Amino acid sequence: MTKTVSIGKKGFIDMHGLWTDEQKEAAERIKATIKEQDIRLIRVAWTDQHGISRAKAMTVDGFLGVLESGLEFNTGPLFFDSGSDIVFNPFMEGGGFDLEEMNGCPNYRLVPDPLTFKILPWAPNTAWILTDAYLKSGKPLPFDSRGILRKAINDFRNAGYDFIAGIEVEWTLTKVEDERLRPELLGAPGFPAETPLVMPAARGYQYHLEAHLDEMNEIIHIIADNLQKLGLPLSTIEDEWGPSQLEFTFSPMSGLEAADAMLLFRTAVKQICKRHGYIASFMCRPQLPGFFSSGWHLHQSIRSLETGENLLNPTNDGDVISEIGKHYIGGLLKHARAASVFTTPTINGYKRLKPNSLAPDRAGWGDDNRGTMIRVIGSPGEGNTRFENRIGEPAANPYLYLASQVMAGLQGIQTQCDPGIPSREAYNEDREPLPRNLMEAVEALKQDDLYSSKMGDLFINYISRMKENEYTRYERFIQDHNIENSNDIVTEWEQREYFEIF
Known part of the structure; x- marks a missing residue:
């Protein structure tokens, strides 16, 4: 050389x-x-x-x-x-x-x-x-979104804390029937190509069915072997509710390492699957009959840099999480609407956030409650208290998703933000509603002082204009095709925009 x-x-x-x-x-x-x-x-x-x-x-x-x-x-x-x-x-x-x-x-x-x-x-x-x-x-x-997360992590560490993240992400696996690479189908800038014709890799509607795992065993083995050779800490593989829907989970990682792992995981899975005649899509809800929405549940905990102690473990009888943990959650709830641009950055992702859907529709928290945005998890005495934010979609930029959490959580700790009492009836309580669409989220971000101060006005203006342009193109499609129920269906525009690229 x-x-x-x-x-x-x-x-x-x-x-x-x-x-x-x-x-x-x-x-x-x-x-x-x-x-x-x-x-x-x-x-x-x-x-x-x-x-x-x-x-x-x-x-x-x-x-x-x-x-x-x-x-x-x-x-x-x-x-x-x-x-x-x-x-x-x-x-x-x-x-x-x-x-x-x-x-x-x-x-x-x-x-x-x-x-x-x-x-x-x-x-x-x-x-x-x-x-x-x-x-x-x-x-x-x-x-540079990786640089934004690095700065957020450094601020968190300077306050004496180590941010730990666990990745739990759902995605869809489909078999390619026709690549549709004919020139007339390739689209143009601002109008993506028609997506390949695909078929499900397995049937759905049977949570954790072993038979479905076995149906997909060959490609799952190939994916798992490659991820482990990369050094990614793959933990579990599950058959999810929808057809061809899988969930992969990873052991906890620290800060920037977790975001890097998510990026490499998505990149690797898409490339491996394509080489074997499949398409892996991290689009939230594909425009395929019977397919279900996928989420990215981001598990989070805080360790003391000085002692390595899990700072979320409760110290008072009857509490499900520590005071620091409550304040951190308080920060996440306070900034949930603005953070939605980072946790749910596509138009398609908001079609998942429905009442009684195992996805949140408002900014609440609860003790092992899958209907709330923040679900606290832990067994008394085991010292393993953590929580998951259930708002995220699999297509989220991992650096901005994690940065939004660390920034809001740290402010919550520093201001002793009160999250209120844990939710009992997640979808029927007086909590602040989450944005119903991407434009609502962008408007909330523009009005949020935290993210402009931490990420910079330059970046917030940049990402807001980026998302406004995306939404304008979508609205034009809706109007041109006279679609009246666009909030309830997945359109061809979304399929072209997100299915292959994410």
Whole structure:
């Protein structure tokens, strides 16, 4: 292996002090691994604003240079909503972003995080690494969702807490009957292609039926083997209620690690399934007859950085969670409407949030109550108290979902926010209703001081415009097709927009 050497010059990473000693040591191990494992291509990946992995495949020689100076990357993907419609004009002053550094659609710099390096077991001689995004000045790109979560986690740790997340996510597995790759079906920017014709991989309406697991056993084994080779802490695989609906759960992980794992999990499962004639979709509710909505229940707990103690364990008899836990939950409930842009970022996801549906329709909490938004879980005396937020959809950007929780929870602790008493009748109580659609959520986000102060006005304006554009295209479709019951059905627009990309 050879690489270009620039004598007497520092690389971008060293120049701006962007790596810790741990990352520097990991980078040296990567160089050895590449040679030992005969790696020939490395996918340098970045998470976009939608939580989707974008990447360039690099030769080894090219990648070794990236380990010094990062990778120059086109700002283009930042302009597009989920249907690749252009939202921002890069040739306006400030590049459409009100940011001088974005004038004229320039490049920015992707800096690899050596701690995320993986060998992809399904792609021969191929590795993968995640990056963080920086402006040419060495400052973080304000639109980088991984950077937003890192800052939130650092603030949480500076307060003395470690954020622990457990991933429990539902998704649908379908068999491809027709790829529909004919030119006339490929759509255009802002009007995604027709989706492949698919069939269910198994029947539904039988929770946890072993026979359905056995029906899908071959592809499930392939997925599980690959996830374990990646080092992801896969715990359980379950047949869910709807046809071809599966639920995967993972052991608890700390902070940024959990979000990285969710991104890699979705990316891996989609690629593995496609190679074997299936489509894995993390769209909340596909436009397929009889299919059910899928959720992403985010389990959360807090540990003391000093002692490692679970700070959610109750200390008073009769309590289901500690005072710190109540205040954290209070923060989540207070900001639930605004956080919906991050927990439920698609138009389709709001069609899941219905009364008596095992999905929440209002911001409440309860003791092991699956109808509430926040469900507290734990067994007395076992020290395992945690809770799950049941509002999320599987298509959520994992970095923004987790960041929204950490930011709201920390503020709840710091202000001793009162969540009220636990709910008994989840769908019949006087609690603040959750947004009924994406535009309601965007309006709530605009009015929320917490997220603008923590994520920055620049980012909140950016993501709001992104979602407004998405919703405008959807409304145009509804009007053009005279659809009157759009809140109760899944439209062709949603299927094209979300089914394959998520």
